Amino acid sequence: MSDDAAPELRGLLERFDSSRETLDQLTERLRSLALAEETSSQAADSIASAAEQLEASAKQLEALTDAATAAQTELKGAVEAAGDFLERTELSEVSDALESVNEATSKTLPEAIRTANEQTVERINERLGALEQRLADLEQLRQSEADLRAQLDQVRTKLSARKLAQLGLQPPAATQQQPSSGGQDAAGS
Numbered sequence: 001m002s003d004d005a006a007p008e009l010r011g012l013l014e015r016f017d018s019s020r021e022t023l024d025q026l027t028e029r030l031r032s033l034a035l036a037e038e039t040s041s042q043a044a045d046s047i048a049s050a051a052e053q054l055e056a057s058a059k060q061l062e063a064l065t066d067a068a069t070a071a072q073t074e075l076k077g078a079v080e081a082a083g084d085f086l087e088r089t090e091l092s093e094v095s096d097a098l099e100s101v102n103e104a105t106s107k108t109l110p111e112a113i114r115t116a117n118e119q120t121v122e123r124i125n126e127r128l129g130a131l132e133q134r135l136a137d138l139e140q141l142r143q144s145e146a147d148l149r150a151q152l153d154q155v156r157t158k159l160s161a162r163k164l165a166q167l168g169l170q171p172p173a174a175t176q177q178q179p180s181s182g183g184q185d186a187a188g189s
Contacts (some may be wrong), residue, residue, distance in 0.1 A: 004183050019155055020167055026152045035143040040138040047131045057120065072109055076102060 079102040156164060156171055164171050 004051060016167070019159060022155055023152065023167070023169065026148050026155075029148050030145060032139050035149070036141045037138060037145075040134050040141070043134050044131065046146060047127055048132075050127055051124070068109055068113065076107060077114075079105075 079098050156169060159167070159169075161171050
């Protein structure tokens, strides 16, 4: 009898050692997932802050655009008045130069504003893309965490309450609610 029991005990001890290694690996993976989730949360906060700053910059740019448009309108009026004066005084060269300045001003300022707006939108889109990727990574980490927890619960259900206590682990929630059936299942395995 003792010769038959020794190989069974060795096999059981090997399974316990294997289970402990698996539990240690699962614990380490859960720690990694928790750290990754914290990092992702910090990144999301950073992106939200950047979005708020970007919105404030857009409002300032809008006010600047309004002021520049008003200045351009006044400048155009002044150039037109000067043009009228020059036509009356027949200084055609000066008139042509002022008309050229008027055209350049009316094209350059709106182009600069449009370019600044396009760059701002591009930065917003880049940050949103990065945020979407981080959120996808976070969801994947959460799914991995759920899978690891399920694996851990499976290992726990296969071990008796006594062996779990020896390993310093708590039985899964279902086993805690029904201690008598959990002991019978583990003993029957």
